[in-house]
Amino acid sequence: MNKTSTMIKNRLSLRQPQTESLEILEYLSDQLSLEKEVDLLVELEKVKSKFPTCIDFERNFPSICFALATGVGKTRLMGAFISYLYIEKRIKNFFVLAPNLTVYNKLIDDLSNVTSPKYVFKGIANFVHNPPVIITGDNYEEFRQQKLFHSEVRINIFNISKINRDTQKSRRKDEEHLPPKIKRLSEYLGESYFNYLASLPDLVLLMDESHHYRADRGMAVLNELKPILGLELTATPQVEQGSNTIKFKNVVYEYSLARAIDDGFVKIPAVATRKDFDPSIFSQEELDKIKLEDGLRVHEEIKVQLEIYSRDTKNKKVKPFVLVVAKDTEHAGKLKDLIQSNEFFDGKYKDKVLEVHSNQSGAEKDENIEQLLSLENPENDIEIVIHVNMLKEGWDVTNLYTIVPLRTAASTTLREQTIGRGLRLPYGVRTGINEIDKLTIISHDRFQEIVDEANKPESIIKRQNIIFLEDEDTDKPKTIVTSQNAVQQQIEEREKELEDIKDPNDKQKLIIGIKADKEIIKTVNDLSKVVKKAKDLQSKETKEIAISNLKESLLADPQQKIFVEEIIEQVKERYDKIVESMLQNTIEIPRIIIQPTDNIKYWFDDFDLDTKNLNYQPSSETIMIRTLTDGKIEFLDSHRGKVKYDSLDKVIVSELMNFPEVEYEKTADLLFKLANQAIDKFKTYLTDENDITNVVVTKKTEIGRYIYAQMKENFHYDIPDYEEPKVYAYTEIKEHNLSKYEEDDIFDYKQTITPTSDIRKKVFTGFKKACHNLYKFDSKTEKDMAIILEDDDSVLKWLRPATGQFRIYWDYNSREYLPDFVVETTDAIYIIETKKRNDVDTREVRSKAKAALEYCKYATEFTVKNEGKPWKYVLIPHDVVKVNMTFNFLVEKYEINDLKSIESE
Secondary structure (H helix, E strand, O other): OOHHHHHHHHHOOOOHHHHHHHHHHHHHHHHOOOOOOOOHHHHHHHHHOOOOOOOOOOOOOOEEEEEEOOOOOHHHHHHHHHHHHHHHHOOOEEEEEEOOHHHHHHHHHHHHOOOOOOOOOOOOHHHOOOOOEEEEOOOHHHHOOOOOOOOOOEEEEEEHHHHHHHHHHOOOHHHOOOOOOOOOHHHHHOHHHHHHHHHOOOEEEEEEOHHHHOOOHHHHHHHHHOOOEEEEEEOOOEEEEOOEEEEOOOEEEEEOHHHHHHOOOOOEEEEEEEOOOOHHHOOHHHHHHHHHHHHHHHHHHHHHHHHHHHHHHOOOOOOOEEEEEEOOHHHHHHHHHHHHOOOOHHHOOOOOEEEEOEOOOOOEOHHHHHHHHHOOOOOOOOOEEEEEOOOOOOOOOOOEEEEEEOOOOOOHHHHHHHHHOOOOOOOOOOOOOOOOOEEEEEOOOOHHHHHHHHOOOOOOOOOOOOOOOOOOOOOOOEEEEEEOOHHHHHHHHHHHHHHHOOOHHHHHHHHHHHHHHHHHHHHHHHHOOOOOOHHHHHOHHHHHHHHHHHHHHHHOOHHHHOOHHHHHHHHHHHHHHHHHHHHHOOOOEEEEEEOEOOOOOEEEOOOOOOOOOOOOOOOOOOEEEEEOOOOOEEEEOOOOOOOOOOOHHHHHHHHHOOOOOOOHHHHHHHHHHHHHHHHHHHHHHOOOHHHHHHHHHHOHHHHHHHHHHHHHHOEEEOOOOEOOOOEEEEEOOOOEEEEEEOOOOOEEOOOOOOOHHHHHHOOEEOOOOEOOOOEOOOOHHHHHHHHHHHHOOOEEEEEOOOOOOOEEEOOOOOOEEOOOEEEEEOOOEEEEEEEOHHHOOOHHHHHHHHHHHHHHHHHHHHHHHOOOOOEEEEEEEHHHOOOOOOHHHHHHHHEEOOHHHHHOO
């Protein structure tokens, strides 16, 4: 990648498939003429020689297709393409086609709304002060009479379906039997504006969901625009003609659904049926009802899991919904009537169902699609959407978890796009919790067919590529980089010098010198555990001990024995210099174990169970769910009528006893109260005693987790007292092992990273005062704090502690506390913790603060006795960490020095 591509990749935080697509554009934009009226055969050969899957542009201008699975990020890639072509090739005019109103509105917002988190140009410096002008199907008439050269970049966005719709409305009655025709672009746009676009010497055409611009011959009018390049994006690089599937001939890059699943960018598809189920004994109406009921049972399971996850992690609440795909509008109406009837789960979903109509040809009304866009809002009560035919592109919901298809998918494109609607992840990444990372398709009657299809090499689930590209290795491995101090960096640089040294004697001498340096570091780190202060390592006595110990160690090693004298000579010569360099990059951190005493008090407050989302339904049959990627099978079991339970509350209490904080003697009354409140909730909508037993027995684990999640919110413990520790000499600075993508840069710590959520994925360097050369940060707050420390004259040294640097245990479970920063000034050493303001007064933060203060107390007693500096603890709210702040201001305002202030409620 060249400098521009690398910058765009980093600024837009492109994923692997987006980055690879940008690399292809970089290559092809250098090879192609990027002019009007080119020789298409010559241009095609330039592409085909590198990308043999591109055998035809299929248009009268060079047009190439990038096929990326749903959920990977085609719109962001479009922004990367525009940025690259402008910055690197000075192309200023773009024409973007949208297939429907939903995609059209989405593109306008993503390409123009700078306040949106999905704004695709965020971080591109060239567009900060002069963003692209967005010309749309709604405002282009304003530009007809204007000269548009006042803006650098102009992006025209048009909705092709509107042109089709306007044409249909204008047809005469006697023409209605004829095939539809698209209105010519020149007629729709007006000759003056169309001619202006066609005359542009650098117009690039971008086609979102480009499979829409193949089936209709009218799309040939795009040739009239005479663009210099076409960039097509789609998740389905194919069109359906009758029973045939016709692949695109101009694909240069394919990132299939199977790879997106493997790489964790989307949910894992699974298909569910009943165990030992024979669909042939049921009528179609009965089968629809069974599939709907089981779909809702799976839905209720997912709903509970999502709430538990939200409570456990303090993440946003996600309200799942079920998509029911009906045969036609008449079928959809009957399904809605069934769901709204009192016989269907006692009318529980009567006011929670939305019917979205589409005509039998499969073309949906854009206005109906827009009704679905608020489904992600937890306040939206809709839990079931009944839809006719396929859901079109642009409906980017993340909370669809269950699909109940009650019609046969007529084409490959239809099946793939129907599944694609539910694949996006609500938290952006997989959670590691099976139910939350899975999209379940209910298919009792076609279960085996779907499983067999999934197991085929060319399956949309299993296949790795639709079109195989030659010599394209798309795996981007991660690598581990080690954060070093200055001495280690010097050694690494000397090791690199070995490659250029030809003289054997000189090479041997350098090898011995490097070995000596490494032995000095190792020996000094060992001795640091026994000296009283760092300066003792520079004393004549310590040096003699170090050399004596080192000589003894080398003589015991047969491989080193022959070089002992040479190494020892180098050690004597370099010891003082190496130790001085080590101390310059070291903060003296005493080795102290802060451990809570055993007599910690903890308890649960009395509370009433929130049963709003506790709505499990009995399983009339066992439901079997098979994950399509690996074939793993799970069962939603039913014990209905097989076992009698005298006390259902004991079943739930037994589950609660499995959690570590729950002691029966202390909490028995609360446990039985909560268990009975759960059972009482089941009784409000289940009238059959067997159904209540069924729910409690088959869902006891989930019910237990549901109750425990709320118990944890009412769990308290006294901030512990601590044992008096033993204090030892300071420990060496631990190194960090940091993961990064091999293709990813190491960033300067002052560089702006967008979105800020990507900061925690990056590795940073460029520090002058830090004890290491590389760090990761968990947040923008921590990164800004590093900038403050580097810029402030009062700061001598600082570090981000690595795991194991401190041994501070802070709660009843003896969890380890690792502070954000350690900072040394002329007068003191500070432990710095940055926290969200709302979290500062939480029991956890105060408990950690008390443990840190204990550490500071004993560290200060030790260091002051040995001519060292006092230790202090500073707890800083995140919203005051601004790069214009001074370190002294933050310390003076937020230093914690009173244990009682931490213990107060």
